[in-house]
Amino acid sequence: MRPQAVAALAEVGIDASVHRSKSFDEFRDAGVDCVITLCAEENCPAWLGGGVRVHWPLPDPAAASGSEEEILDSFRQVRDELKRRLTIALGSATE
Numbered sequence: 001m002r003p004q005a006v007a008a009l010a011e012v013g014i015d016a017s018v019h020r021s022k023s024f025d026e027f028r029d030a031g032v033d034c035v036i037t038l039c040a041e042e043n044c045p046a047w048l049g050g051g052v053r054v055h056w057p058l059p060d061p062a063a064a065s066g067s068e069e070e071i072l073d074s075f076r077q078v079r080d081e082l083k084r085r086l087t088i089a090l091g092s093a094t095e
Helices: 003-010 068-093
Strands: 034-037 052-055
Touching: 003 068
Parallel strands: 034 052
Antiparallel strands: none
């Protein structure tokens, strides 16, 4: 994982330091309930497995440029937007 992603998650109490990026293929045969794709600038891989499919085209913070603080802020913005959308989605799923 990008160090900025780990740092942005740590700011909200999530320890992602032991996590790693995973290949799409690692999930191909997994039983999943929902797949959320985030690709905005590139083509997302097609998910042919089961589960609900949702697409949220968010900017890739790894493509951000500028100072270290500006790049970290790009990760924060995506983190916060994901939290907002997940809160809404999970809230409507329990109603």
